[in-house]
Amino acid sequence: MDKPITILKYYKHLNPDFAGNPLIEVMPPLSRNTISSMMSLGVSATADERTHPEEERLRYTFRLTRYFIPLKTQIDCAEDLWATILDAYRPRNPLKRETAEAFHEFCEAIYAGTVFENNDAFIFSPIAAGIIGTPGTGKGRTIQALLQNLPRSVLHHQVHGPVYQLFYVWAEAPSSPGNKSLLHSIYHKLIEAAESTGLPVARIAVGSSNGIYENSIAILAKKLNLGVLIVDEAQHLIGKSHYDKATMEFLTGFVNRISIPVILIGTWPALAIFGSEVRLARRNICRASKRFMKMKNDTVWKQFLQGLFRLQWTSNFVEFDDDFVDVFYTWCQGIADLAVKLMMLSQLHAIRSKVEAISVGLVIKVAEEHFPTIAPAIKQMREGWNEDDPILWDLEPTDFEAYYRALVAETIGRSQLDAKRHAAQDKAFVKMQQVIEGLTGSGFAAEIDATALAEKGIEQSPHKSAPEIVAETIAKAAKRGPRPTKSPKKQERVHAEFEALDGTDLRRIAYFAYQDGRSVVDVFAENGQIFSAIEEAIT
Numbered sequence: 001m002d003k004p005i006t007i008l009k010y011y012k013h014l015n016p017d018f019a020g021n022p023l024i025e026v027m028p029p030l031s032r033n034t035i036s037s038m039m040s041l042g043v044s045a046t047a048d049e050r051t052h053p054e055e056e057r058l059r060y061t062f063r064l065t066r067y068f069i070p071l072k073t074q075i076d077c078a079e080d081l082w083a084t085i086l087d088a089y090r091p092r093n094p095l096k097r098e099t100a101e102a103f104h105e106f107c108e109a110i111y112a113g114t115v116f117e118n119n120d121a122f123i124f125s126p127i128a129a130g131i132i133g134t135p136g137t138g139k140g141r142t143i144q145a146l147l148q149n150l151p152r153s154v155l156h157h158q159v160h161g162p163v164y165q166l167f168y169v170w171a172e173a174p175s176s177p178g179n180k181s182l183l184h185s186i187y188h189k190l191i192e193a194a195e196s197t198g199l200p201v202a203r204i205a206v207g208s209s210n211g212i213y214e215n216s217i218a219i220l221a222k223k224l225n226l227g228v229l230i231v232d233e234a235q236h237l238i239g240k241s242h243y244d245k246a247t248m249e250f251l252t253g254f255v256n257r258i259s260i261p262v263i264l265i266g267t268w269p270a271l272a273i274f275g276s277e278v279r280l281a282r283r284n285i286c287r288a289s290k291r292f293m294k295m296k297n298d299t300v301w302k303q304f305l306q307g308l309f310r311l312q313w314t315s316n317f318v319e320f321d322d323d324f325v326d327v328f329y330t331w332c333q334g335i336a337d338l339a340v341k342l343m344m345l346s347q348l349h350a351i352r353s354k355v356e357a358i359s360v361g362l363v364i365k366v367a368e369e370h371f372p373t374i375a376p377a378i379k380q381m382r383e384g385w386n387e388d389d390p391i392l393w394d395l396e397p398t399d400f401e402a403y404y405r406a407l408v409a410e411t412i413g414r415s416q417l418d419a420k421r422h423a424a425q426d427k428a429f430v431k432m433q434q435v436i437e438g439l440t441g442s443g444f445a446a447e448i449d450a451t452a453l454a455e456k457g458i459e460q461s462p463h464k465s466a467p468e469i470v471a472e473t474i475a476k477a478a479k480r481g482p483r484p485t486k487s488p489k490k491q492e493r494v495h496a497e498f499e500a501l502d503g504t505d506l507r508r509i510a511y512f513a514y515q516d517g518r519s520v521v522d523v524f525a526e527n528g529q530i531f532s533a534i535e536e537a538i539t
Contacts, residue, residue, distance in 0.1 A: 039145035133292025136337030190220040234266030294334035315356040434466035
């Protein structure tokens with residue numbers, strides 16, 4: 001990371017709540033028009049450029065990937081995000097008086113009955129805003145368009161001493177379950193920012209626990225006066241094949257601990273994050289939370305395409321008309337990202353094929369050739385689908401109530417399935433421990449041998465109880481002792497040999513249980529050969 005930027009000037013704000021706060025007055029007030037201008041990415045195409053060599057014009061078409069003219073909803077989103085950042089900075093003024101003198105003044109005011117109002121005493125409520133929507137509608141692009149104008153480096157308020165500020169950290173949720181890699185990503189970005197100040201910073205040990213990472217992130221965020229944390233691809237936090245309750249609880253605690261706005265960007269399945277955790281749902285009720293949806297086939301869509309059609313590098317410039325409106329909507333369904341890509345591919349094809357002009361037929365041909373993987377989803381968006389079809393959940397629902405019911409039901413189903421899976425695993429583990437304790441506690445086998453015998457016994461008789469498996473294992477694996485016989489003389493001798501065995505010998509107990517016509521398992525239980533060890537393992 002670059003060296004910190006030393007702040008030389010501050011700007012007054014009309015809002016009296018912001019007065020004297022360097023973390024806010026470091027930037028001039030941003031009006032809605034200013035924010036809109038900041039977000040607009042200027043891309044141009046001149047008549048002269050259309051006469052340039054083919055290879056150059058092919059390169060020019062890639063400028064379209066930078067095309068971004070913010071719509072009203074996107075300007076609303078950026079404006080509300082900026083307001084959220086400023087409001088979060090308001091109670092965190094690093095210059096507010098927290099000295100002994102200020103405390104004594106406060107006590108004297110109480111004594112004199114003239115307690116003054118302290119606006120800085122307001123406790124900031126943690127925010128976990130969700131920017132959720134259809135892929136390709138500019139969710140992340142909108143936030144990036146605003147933040148790209150803010151410095152990525154640390155700001156140093158040198159006139160106020162060692163006061164530093166970092167406007168934002170952008171991280172991406174891992175595609176694999178768990179939160180360790182997310183914590184690592186956030187931590188390393190913050191530690192690099194802290195180290196750029198030149199101040200001594202101690203890194204935590206590799207392999208530290210999640211709790212240590214969380215504490216370190218909270219401390220760094222506070223020391224660096226972090227403005228906002230952005231977590232992209234938030235739908236990954238839900239998990240593809242299971243509901244990760246631990247991650248949801250981690251996210252809730254993490255938001256509370258760092259006490260700065262956290263913005264979660266994701267597709268529609270990310271709604272389950274807020275539906276599955278009540279505390280997160282409450283944090284999500286704020287002006288920064290938005291839904292991004294595809295454009296309708298109306299004047300907004302038409303104006304978007306008109307701007308796009310001004311950027312042509314084919315030799316022949318084609319005027320925009322309503323025929324293009326319909327064909328682009330048929331193949332892109334109001335998704336800005338797809339429209340830009342279709343325009344770029346159409347120009348590439350026109351230049352390479354020497355046609356040198358865009359036409360409706362060309363657009364259809366290019367779409368059929370290059371959109372096969374997205375075509376099924378576009379067809380579903382065009383023709384409609386069942387709201388409870390999880391295969392299509394990244395697409396934009398038309399009936400939000402039905403969609404949300406299905407989403408919550410599916411999420412709860414995953415949670416219950418995971419609970420059953422964990423319960424089954426716990427039950428199997430306890431059963432294994434019971435058998436091992438039964439075998440070792442009775443003196444029949446050492447722990448290593450008992451473990452192997454227990455695994456084999458459970459595998460062969462998975463539906464039997466632990467006491468039954470212990471008895472069965474002992475009967476199969478014990479050393480052969482005197483065996484019963486039908487001969488009277490031999491019976492007397494065998495009886496005497498069994499009787500001569502130690503009273504706790506399992507062979508003697510099993511023999512006399514057999515003689516009495518009783519269950520070997522019951523007799524083992526009465527003699528404490530099974531249940532005493534099992535009960536001890538459970539408790």
